[in-house]
Amino acid sequence: MTRTVTGKHYASLLYETEQAVPEPLKDIDATNVVGLDMGLTHLAIDSSGRKVANPRFIKQAQKNLKRKQQALSRKKKGSAKRAKARMLVAKAHERVANARNDFQHKLSRQIVDDNQAVVVETLKIKNMMRNAKLAKHIGDASWYALITKLDYKAKEQGKHLVKIDTWFASSKICHACQHKMEKMPFDVRSWDCPACHTHHDRDINAALNIKNQGILKLKAEGLSVSAHRGLRKSGISPVAA
Template sequence: MKGIPKFHAKAMGYCSYRTACQYPSGKNSLKQPTVRLTGNTLYLPKLKGGVKLVLHHSLPEDAHIENVTLSMEMDGSVHASICYSYTLLVDMTLQEAAMDGAHPEGTTFLGLDYSQHDFYVDNGGRKANYPKYYRKSEERLALLQRKLSHKEKNSQNYRKLLKQIRKLHTKIKNQRKDFLQKESTRLVKAYDVIVVEDLDLRGMGGALSLGKNLHDNGFGMFRNMLAYKLRRKGSCLVKVDRWFPSSKTCSCCGHVLESLELSDRTYVCPACGNTMDRDVNAAVNICEEGKRIFPDYLKKILQEEQEASDKAKRKGRQKAA
């Protein structure tokens, strides 16, 4: 196809190409950069002419393109990921307050408890109601894979079916990613600080009864999206310690149960008689714990970012020397 790059990857399924943008200087300062975006057309050094794009969003006016990565999905579609730097104004109110060991009045907190069935439940009892895209397409996927097993390998009909399977997998991935992006953006716009549990998602993913749902909803990807979007806002995603007894603790009186089975979906406190949904009770406890540790947590993140920045600067000076 005209304008689409041809990948020559030794490893099957890995088709990616990155090119750095070079800005001419000296006698060539009047020449254009090697990578540039004009309207919806992307110009790259190894491709003749420009490549027309369907832009997700426009670049900021002061954007400085660093590099571009072209990658091809399993269904044959090609994506261009543009890495650029720009000036971003960040609200420093929360960071300044964290340095003083507090948070400003009116700061809105949201606690999220991971739910196998509903993706998450917040401290207000609201549920995400994740559409479960993989589960919906599972029957269709099984049918295509069963047909594929009856075809002669590398035959024309085999390749046609394989293309359909790859296209379906790509569709499920894009549906999942679209939901997570929209949901994370909505929450970040509505709340200043979001609190979650630091769950061992890798360990949970290996469990027979939990793994498929976990891989379907992409909760780890969701946490990463919340983290970088909150940092751009000047806040942070607070992760409560995984050993914090959020499900066993009563959100009204603080009583901690000795044991609580996963099958027990209603929390009943023997001390004060509080009865409520198990996930809502856990989300309330996560939110309150997040409020308590937020100043120290944000301060720690700022220190780690500063140390990483100083380390990168030292490496840059050593290379220049």
């Protein structure tokens, strides 16, 4: 039993499930592998072109939290009003955390249900977290919490979460012909490959590279990844968030 600052009680239930955890899938269909590019413009962008933003209700809860924090900072130290304001901040914090948690549970459930393997790039996240300028945004995005949820939900179904933790230039490589660009400044949102002329949405191209890298890693681990149904062709129209 845990007790939060606002006095709510959460019982952590541990239960034995009847079913054993299934054996991990050994034969994977490449069309059921999804790459996720996690970044700052969206919470995640997948290799099929879907862009997932942090939903409005989380943003509203964050705004409310900010207002409560500002109110707290104006209260006199040691006063009863300050104690009350502190409690309101704690409650607002809890609402943000609950809203995000709930959303991430639904999102990860859907991603795992729809795919046999999910590929994420963890080194990129680590690098972004080192960048002090990005720290504020990163606190909001909480990719690690999403990855943790994806990880255990995948295991429950015998599916795979592939973590790419070595550096590779997911944004600079053309997923269609592997041509590597010298530079890819952060403000370039779309580009044309000079070698094969494919038009790329920056983030979807990165997600496709992450997917391909994940397939290589699965194969290196001895799994069979078939492409008999054909890999999705490039030139997917991105879905607006």
